[in-house]
Amino acid sequence: MSPGDLAAKYGLAVSGARPRLGEYVRQLWGHRHFIMAFSSAKLTAQYSQAKLGQIWQVATPLLNALIYFLIFGVILGASRGMEKDVYIPFLVTGIFVFTFTQSSVMAGVRAISGNLGLVRALHFPRASLPISFSIQQLQQLLYSMIVLVAIVMVTGSYPSLSWLLVIPALLLQFVFNVGLALIMARAGAKTPDxxxxxxxxxxxxxxxxxxxxxxxxxLSDKPQWIADILMYNPAAVYMDLMRFALIDGYTAANLPDHVWATGLAWALLFGIGGFVYFWKAEERYGRG
Known part of the structure; x- marks a missing residue:
């Protein structure tokens, strides 16, 4: 009798075999408490060795914004076309929003390769790790939003109904980030370099x-298609949505056409596509 026949006779299954997609989603939902606890623990431990602790969650992007303001806004004149009370929140919002995606990608690429001990020791849906790291970055952004709101208000933009658009904008970006983190987690698991x-x-x-x-x-003196490509890339789209929601002087005239539809399309493409792409290699993570 072949090994396959013996397995069928006694109801045995391959250890670590990839479940069906629907079952995989159910397993992830069953591990939701682990995902949230893991992300919170990672967030707490991130700056545990620094004397200022969690203050660095906000201080790091603020220092980056200050450096970029001095170099690009003051020295290179990148603020042209905008008043200072618009450019400062424009820049800070861009830094905070892009850092959200950047950190999710960098955490995602190490999600499997940097946690091989955990992956090999415990049985759980591996997508829990990149999703958890993306939630960690979302939590960090929410802390930073307190400072961002203060800067926006100091420069003359006050709470209005448009601020409610922050919620769907962040939700779309989060879904996009999760999908991209899943893609990078699979790629990083195979190629740690x-x-x-x-x-x-x-x-x-x-x-x-x-x-x-x-x-x-x-890019006003360059062919229009170059600007279009840059404006419709997902990072630019999500920054534009946040800037439009928070900054009074950043009007719809600054946005590309169909920007909300574009943001939704990027989120669905990467969210669903990234999840399926990661799931297809589920049984290979931590092996070899």
Whole structure:
């Protein structure tokens, strides 16, 4: 009798075999408490060795924003076309929102390769790890939003109905980030050296997404298709949605056409596609 016949006779199954997609989703839901606890623990431990502790969650992007303001806003004149009371929240919002995606990607690429001990020791849906890291970055962004709101108000934009648009904008970006983190987690599990390459990729993406400058203004003398490509890339779309929601002087005229539909399309494409892509390699994680 072959091993397959013996397994069928006694109802045995392959250890660590990939479940069906629907069953996999149910398993993830069953591990929701683990996912949330793991993300909270990682967030708490992130700056546990620093004297200022969790203050660095807000201080790091603020220091980045200050440096970019001095170099791009003051020295290089990247703020042209905007008043200072618009450019400052424009820049800070861009830094905070892009950092959300950047951190999710960097955490995702190490989600499996950096936690092999956990992956090999326990049986759980591996997607729990990149999802948990994305939730950790969302929690960190929510802390930073307190400072962002204060900066926006100091520069003259006060709470209005448009601020409610922050919720769907963040939700769309979170779904996009999770999908991208899942894709990078699978790629990083197979090629650990990818973690060394990603900082250069993310830096290039940041400069191409209009974090420090208005894409239409800076590229006004270039062919329109170049600006369109940059404005419709997902990082630029989610920054635009947040800027439109929070900054009074950043009107609909600054947004590309159908920006909400574009944000939804990116979220669904990467959220669903990234999840399925990760799931297809479920049984290979932690092996070899």
């Amino acid at each position: 990818l973690a060394q390459l990603m900082p250069f990729v993310m830096r290039t993406w940041m400069y191409a997404s209009g974090v420090m400058f208005s894409i239409p203004v800076m």
